[in-house]
Amino acid sequence: MSNLNTAMVEKYRNDFLKEVEANVEEGDWVKMCMQCGVCSGSCPLGPHWEHPPQELFMMIRAGKRDEVLNSSSMWMCTSCYNCIARCPRGLPITHIMHGLAHYADRLGLAPKEQPTRKFANKFWDNLTKTGRVNELKLGLALYFMNGFGEGIKTALKMKDVGLGMVKTKRMSPMELLGGHKCKDAGGLQKILKKAREIELAKAEKFEG
Amino acid sequence: MAKKEYSFYPGCSSQKAASASNYQVSVQTMCDELDIQLNEIPDWNCCSASIGYAGGGELPRLALSARNMALSEQANPNQDIVATCAACWLATKETQERLHGDDALMDETNQALAEAGLKVKGDQNIRHMVEVLIEDFGYDELGKHVKKPLEGMKIAGYVGCQTNRPFGIDGESFENPKYLDKLVETMGADPVANYDKKVSCCGGALAFSEPEKSQALIKDIIEAAYDGGADMIVTPCPVCQMNVEVYQNHINQKYNTKFKMPVVYYSTLMAVAYGKSGKEAGLDGQVIRAKQLEDIAGK
Numbered sequence: 001m002s003n004l005n006t007a008m009v010e011k012y013r014n015d016f017l018k019e020v021e022a023n024v025e026e027g028d029w030v031k032m033c034m035q036c037g038v039c040s041g042s043c044p045l046g047p048h049w050e051h052p053p054q055e056l057f058m059m060i061r062a063g064k065r066d067e068v069l070n071s072s073s074m075w076m077c078t079s080c081y082n083c084i085a086r087c088p089r090g091l092p093i094t095h096i097m098h099g100l101a102h103y104a105d106r107l108g109l110a111p112k113e114q115p116t117r118k119f120a121n122k123f124w125d126n127l128t129k130t131g132r133v134n135e136l137k138l139g140l141a142l143y144f145m146n147g148f149g150e151g152i153k154t155a156l157k158m159k160d161v162g163l164g165m166v167k168t169k170r171m172s173p174m175e176l177l178g179g180h181k182c183k184d185a186g187g188l189q190k191i192l193k194k195a196r197e198i199e200l201a202k203a204e205k206f207e208g
Numbered sequence: 209m210a211k212k213e214y215s216f217y218p219g220c221s222s223q224k225a226a227s228a229s230n231y232q233v234s235v236q237t238m239c240d241e242l243d244i245q246l247n248e249i250p251d252w253n254c255c256s257a258s259i260g261y262a263g264g265g266e267l268p269r270l271a272l273s274a275r276n277m278a279l280s281e282q283a284n285p286n287q288d289i290v291a292t293c294a295a296c297w298l299a300t301k302e303t304q305e306r307l308h309g310d311d312a313l314m315d316e317t318n319q320a321l322a323e324a325g326l327k328v329k330g331d332q333n334i335r336h337m338v339e340v341l342i343e344d345f346g347y348d349e350l351g352k353h354v355k356k357p358l359e360g361m362k363i364a365g366y367v368g369c370q371t372n373r374p375f376g377i378d379g380e381s382f383e384n385p386k387y388l389d390k391l392v393e394t395m396g397a398d399p400v401a402n403y404d405k406k407v408s409c410c411g412g413a414l415a416f417s418e419p420e421k422s423q424a425l426i427k428d429i430i431e432a433a434y435d436g437g438a439d440m441i442v443t444p445c446p447v448c449q450m451n452v453e454v455y456q457n458h459i460n461q462k463y464n465t466k467f468k469m470p471v472v473y474y475s476t477l478m479a480v481a482y483g484k485s486g487k488e489a490g491l492d493g494q495v496i497r498a499k500q501l502e503d504i505a506g507k
Binding site for chain 2: 025044080081082086098105106115117118121123128135161164168171183187194195199202
C-alpha cells in the first residue's frame with residue numbers, strides 16, 4: 001500500500017464520498033447521480049465494464065473504496081462524451097471517470113495490467129518529454145509494454161498497418177532519432193512541475 | 209471576400225510524417241482556395257488529448273492547453289484559435305471553460321505558466337475548422353468554389369464523437385448532426401441518408417490499447433456505410449480517420465468481411481472538388497486509395 005493511500009484511508013476513514021469529492025476531478029458531482037442508467041446504456045464499451053458509471057457512483061456513496069479504485073471499468077472510457085451529452089442531471093461523467101482513474105493510479109490501486117492504464121501513462125510520459133507526441137516511439141512502447149517476446153509478436157501482427165502508414169508518409173522511421181519537439185520543452189516541464197506541486201498542496205490542505 | 213486570418217493550432221498528428229499529415233496537406237490547399245491565412249501558434253505543445261489523464265492531473269492538463277492559449281494571445285492577438293483536430297479543439301475549449309468558471313483555477317494555472325514567463329487570459333474564441341467553414345463562409349460561399357462537382361459519388365458522413373460532443377457545432381443536434389452531409393452535398397456528392405453509425409464511437413485511443421473491443425465498433429461503422437450504399441466515408445476527425453481506415457485488413461481476417469472502404473477528410477473532398485491535384489488534396493496519404501477521387505482529380 002502506498003504512503004499516500006495509507007494517509008488517505010486515515011484521513012477520510014469511512015467517508016469515501018467525501019474523499020472523492022476532495023480528490024477526484026469533478027468528484028463533487030457524484031452525489032447528484034439519480035441512478036437512471038442512461039450513461040451506462042450510452043457507453044460504447046459499456047458491455048465490458050464490470051461496474052458501469054451509475055453503479056460506480058452508487059458504490060462511492062456506499063463506501064466501497066477498494067472495489068471502486070481497483071476496478072478496471074473507468075479505464076475503458078473511450079472519451080466519446082455520450083454520457084455527458086445525455087445525462088439528464090448534467091453530470092460531467094467522462095471527466096469523473098478520468099478523475100477516478102487518475103486518482104486510483106496515483107494511490108497505486110489501479111489494476112497494474114490494465115492495458116489502457118499502461119498506454120495512457122506511456123502517452124503522458126511521451127508527450128511531456130518533448131512537448132509533442134512522438135507517434136512512432138509511442139506505438140513501439142505500446143507494442144513492447146508486455147515484454148520483449150510479446151512485443152515482437154505484436155509488431156509482426158501490426159506490420160501491415162505500419163507499412164501502410166510509412167508508404168503514405170504518415171509515419172517515418174526517422175522519428176526514432178529525435179523527431180518533432182517544442183523549442184521550449186524545458187519551460188513546459190517547469191510549468192507542469194509547478195502545476196503538480198500546486199495540485200498536491202491543495203489536496204493536502206483540503207479538510208472537507 | 210477579404211482574407212481571413214486565424215491563430216492555428218495544428219496538433220501533433222498533423223506534423224510532417226505523422227498520422228494525419230495528409231489532413232494538413234488538404235486543409236492547407238482548401239485554405240489557399242478560400243483565402244484563409246493560418247498563423248501557426250509558435251512553439252505550441254500537445255494538449256494531452258483525452259488519454260493524458262492517467263499521468264496528468266487536472267491542473268497539469270489544463271496548463272498544457274493554457275500554454276498554447278497564452279502563446280496564441282501573444283503572437284496572434286484578436287484572432288480566433290482554430291484547430292483541425294477534434295481532440296485539440298476539445299481539450300483547449302474545455303480548458304477555457306474551466307478557467308473561466310473558476311477563478312482559483314485560473315490563478316493556479318497562471319502561477320504555473322509564470323514558471324516559463326507566460327500569462328493566460330483565455331479570451332480568444334476556440335473553434336474547429338468546420339465551424340470556420342460553416343459560420344464564417346457558409347455552404348453557398350463554399351459551393352461557389354467548386355470546379356469539379358463530385359457527381360455520382362455516395363458518401364457516408366461519419367461525424368464521430370469529439371467534433372460532436374460535448375460542444376458540437378452550433379445549431380446541430382448531438383444525435384443527428386447534418387453539417388457533414390450538407391458539406392458533401394455542397395461538393396456535388398450524394399450523402400448517405402440516415403447513416404446509422406454517424407455519431408458512434410470508433411474506440412478513440414483505445415483502438416491501441418483494446419484493439420479487439422475497438423475493432424468491433426469500427427466494423428459496425430464500416431458495415432453501416434456499406435449498408436447505406438456508400439463509396440467512401442468522410443470524417444472531420446484524425447483519430448476517426450485512422451481508426452476506421454487502417455484496421456480494415458485485421459477486421460476482414462477476424463470477421464470474414466471484405467471491407468475496402470476509403471476514409472477521407474472533408475478537406476480532401478473539398479480540395480478535389482475545388483479542382484486541385486491528387487497530391488494537393490493529400491490523396492497519396494490514403495492507405496486505402498480513394499480511386500474515384502483520384503480519377504476526378506486526374507481529369
